[in-house]
Amino acid sequence: MSSSEVSAQEHGVSVYLPKLTVLVPPMSMRVPDLGGHIPLLGVEEEEVPMVVRVPDLRVLVPLAEIEEETSAQDHGVLVPVPQPQTPAAEATAPTPRARRWRLEMLLNARTAPTVVDLTAKRTCPVSDGSSGSSGDSPRVWRKSLSHGVVSVIGKRRTMEDAVVVAAPLAVAPAAGEGEEKGGNGNEGDEGGWVPEMFAVYDGHGSAEVSETCRERLHVVLAEEVARLQLGNGGGEDGGARWKEAMLASFARVDGEVTAFQIAEAANKKPDPDAPSTEGSTAVVVVVEPRRIVVANCGDSRAVLCRGARPVPLSTDHKPDRPDELARIESAGGLVLNWHGPRVQGVLATSRSIGDFSLKPSVSGEPEVTVTERTPNDEFIVLASDGLWDVLTNDEVINVARNCLCGRAAMNLPDDVHGKTASDAAALLVEFARRKGSRDNISVVVVELRRLLWRKKQQPQAAAAGGQNGGT
Numbered sequence: 361m362s363s364s365e366v367s368a369q370e371h372g373v374s375v376y377l378p379k380l381t382v383l384v385p386p387m388s389m390r391v392p393d394l395g396g397h398i399p400l401l402g403v404e405e406e407e408v409p410m411v412v413r414v415p416d417l418r419v420l421v422p423l424a425e426i427e428e429e430t431s432a433q434d435h436g437v438l439v440p441v442p443q444p445q446t447p448a449a450e451a452t453a454p455t456p457r458a459r460r461w462r463l464e465m466l467l468n469a470r471t472a473p474t475v476v477d478l479t480a481k482r483t484c485p486v487s488d489g490s491s492g493s494s495g496d497s498p499r500v501w502r503k504s505l506s507h508g509v510v511s512v513i514g515k516r517r518t519m520e521d522a523v524v525v526a527a528p529l530a531v532a533p534a535a536g537e538g539e540e541k542g543g544n545g546n547e548g549d550e551g552g553w554v555p556e557m558f559a560v561y562d563g564h565g566s567a568e569v570s571e572t573c574r575e576r577l578h579v580v581l582a583e584e585v586a587r588l589q590l591g592n593g594g595g596e597d598g599g600a601r602w603k604e605a606m607l608a609s610f611a612r613v614d615g616e617v618t619a620f621q622i623a624e625a626a627n628k629k630p631d632p633d634a635p636s637t638e639g640s641t642a643v644v645v646v647v648e649p650r651r652i653v654v655a656n657c658g659d660s661r662a663v664l665c666r667g668a669r670p671v672p673l674s675t676d677h678k679p680d681r682p683d684e685l686a687r688i689e690s691a692g693g694l695v696l697n698w699h700g701p702r703v704q705g706v707l708a709t710s711r712s713i714g715d716f717s718l719k720p721s722v723s724g725e726p727e728v729t730v731t732e733r734t735p736n737d738e739f740i741v742l743a744s745d746g747l748w749d750v751l752t753n754d755e756v757i758n759v760a761r762n763c764l765c766g767r768a769a770m771n772l773p774d775d776v777h778g779k780t781a782s783d784a785a786a787l788l789v790e791f792a793r794r795k796g797s798r799d800n801i802s803v804v805v806v807e808l809r810r811l812l813w814r815k816k817q818q819p820q821a822a823a824a825g826g827q828n829g830g831t
Contacts, residue, residue: 500593501649501733502553503647505807505808505810506780507781508780508785509804510788510802511803514799518567520564520566520640521746521800521801521802522560522802523561523574523802523804526578529585530578555585555649559643559644560642560660560804562659563638564639564640565637568638572613573713577610577613577642580613581605581609585605593648602653606726607725609655610642610725617714621714625717637706641658643656643742645742647740652673653731654728655727656673656675658709661674661745663757664737665741666736666738667738668757669757670753670756670757677710678709679695679707694721710723711726738764738807739808740805740808741756741804743802744800744802746799747803750795750796751791751792760788761811765779765811766811781805781806789803
């Protein structure tokens, strides 16, 4: 290149270069379920078209879940490209697609694994000595075995979820009550251990309210528990007092947040009446010697696994829920459909802590449920809507149970590395991400009973074993 050409390029002057012609035969690719051929390249010269046949991938993974493996999604077309097959002798580790297929098989499994309880002595009921040995005697159960917490930002720009684990709940003894029995909190009768609290808060507008709930709600609840003498569970008549404690705790925290928001709005200029949509949903689970107490305000959720089946411990507060819709309209509010039903066309949940500008249409009062514990209770899952928007109760219980009993780690050693509550929470978060959740995802798994998976024996083997045992 001459010096004049170089100088022209440096000053932005167009330099005409010889035109290069590249002859590429037309190609087309057959894509499963997208219909026909998609032309990729074309030239003027006539050539014999070349067709690349792609194996049907529907049996491996849904098409929407391979978006991380191709850049074609940037152009609006998802084109799965098969990897070259590796000889059996050289294949040492499963491909990412094979791992996803195994995860899908685990999620969609319909048969419950055979589970053996490894903690029969620790989960057996303990008599309180008040009713003898009658079958109707009240039962007292041990504390939870373990818990796991995973909270991720997901595809959001900010993290607005918050999680609290207070196990045990720091309850000061009531006046004249003295120290509780069994001071280590692990053994003994009903007074042997104090309740445990687990909570998930899902903020909206900002993380300010969810962080306030994380700092204050368990403190306020401990004060109410001490006031109502629920430090050891409350005995047989503790259910009503637990409801009172939960309602009072939520009302106090909601009042503190609302007062702060009103004072802050008064200082804002030039529009102090601008609506504030800063708030947080809350689901709080308390495990005590006799019961599982759940207070829910919003669209977070808690589910109990009892005998391999899901038992909902809370109900989502959605604006289009019939009773919630009637309550909102009776309070003078409206439910408008703007990307889904919303209170005043703004908030997608009908109850939350904060959101003072939407009150009383948006209520801060929780719904409280009290569930008696049974020997079949296995674990509890509580999470923000980042999980529940993409997974059903059955799917969540199925995935967590397969992980806790060890089946997932045995069948998927490259993806699941253990069978603890933390492993189960992490696996649920990963499934939610694979299913397309775009929200913050926070999951807490509380293990109440230790499980072990055993493969079912073949009929012939079982029969042979019975004959050998009888000879």
